[in-house]
Amino acid sequence: MSNNEIIDNVDHMAAYIAQASEINGQLLLLILIAAIMGLGKGGVPGFATIATALTVTTAPLTIVGGLGYAVSLQVPILTMIDVSAAWLHGDSLDWPTVWLLLPLSFVGMGIGQFLDQYMSDSSARIMVGFILLSILALKIKDDVVVYLGLASRPKRKISGEGGNDKDDIESSAFEGGEQRPKETPLEPLVSSQQTNVTSIEKCKWATIVGIFGGAATMLTNSMGPILNVYLLSVRQLSPTSYIGTRAMFFCFVNLGKLPMRFYSGTLGWSMIPLATGLGLVSVAGVFCAKPIMLSMAEQTFVRLELLVVAFAGIRLLYMGLMN
Numbered sequence: 001m002s003n004n005e006i007i008d009n010v011d012h013m014a015a016y017i018a019q020a021s022e023i024n025g026q027l028l029l030l031i032l033i034a035a036i037m038g039l040g041k042g043g044v045p046g047f048a049t050i051a052t053a054l055t056v057t058t059a060p061l062t063i064v065g066g067l068g069y070a071v072s073l074q075v076p077i078l079t080m081i082d083v084s085a086a087w088l089h090g091d092s093l094d095w096p097t098v099w100l101l102l103p104l105s106f107v108g109m110g111i112g113q114f115l116d117q118y119m120s121d122s123s124a125r126i127m128v129g130f131i132l133l134s135i136l137a138l139k140i141k142d143d144v145v146v147y148l149g150l151a152s153r154p155k156r157k158i159s160g161e162g163g164n165d166k167d168d169i170e171s172s173a174f175e176g177g178e179q180r181p182k183e184t185p186l187e188p189l190v191s192s193q194q195t196n197v198t199s200i201e202k203c204k205w206a207t208i209v210g211i212f213g214g215a216a217t218m219l220t221n222s223m224g225p226i227l228n229v230y231l232l233s234v235r236q237l238s239p240t241s242y243i244g245t246r247a248m249f250f251c252f253v254n255l256g257k258l259p260m261r262f263y264s265g266t267l268g269w270s271m272i273p274l275a276t277g278l279g280l281v282s283v284a285g286v287f288c289a290k291p292i293m294l295s296m297a298e299q300t301f302v303r304l305e306l307l308v309v310a311f312a313g314i315r316l317l318y319m320g321l322m323n
Contacts, residue, residue, distance in 0.1 A: 013270065033058070036285070042287065072267040086248040102249065113218050124219040128220045135230075224246075
């Protein structure tokens, strides 16, 4: 990067910060987005996706690279949110899922950082939207089969402490019925071949979600919906485990994104004070969200989350095609 390019980049960043910090500019909208994002990341279905969609509207059209600055401003805010949510739901984390996805996601982030230099905003949105809807369609297919009675629904895990079936929520509870009292079930005989197939299936989905999701988070900041499908439909986590696992995973991802954003020039130290103030608003939203989430039926929670995922994919495609 030449000296002239660095000066131009600093000028554009200063112009973005000035507009984002003004009451008559974007500040009130950014505060609203921060509160909604905190509620969404804390467990209110759909709010995080709404906040992500609103973030795009804060990108000034009159500033070169405005979308990049708007997306990068969210990275420190999201880091504060995820640290708070992970601490709040720390007893329900599914650590194996976190460790499985992290290396694959960082590979995807590297790919996304590379593609970002050559792809326009429109083409990036179209690609991410298509991938998101494709992943969702594959999982909806499985759920339709279950709904028609052609297969049984897997048990939904409360936490990720290994594959302990005693901590699973029975499918009847997921369907809205009362959870049955714990019994001492007979251990089923599972062949090693079936176990290997299950492991291969999990690794396949983890690879798809990790690499494509990592690329998506660098291109459009839209890994959340892709990860949501994986955690809810593939890993079958309960709401509390889902929130905690997602938050801890994004703690690592966002910490990895920070130096990348600094290196790319879309995030600078001059943006940190604004991000910190907005982050405190978001953290308050995280703590307000937990009682709301716990008051919801699990079936309602999962369906709302997946419905919002579909909306996010359609919206990305629409925005990419219309621009």
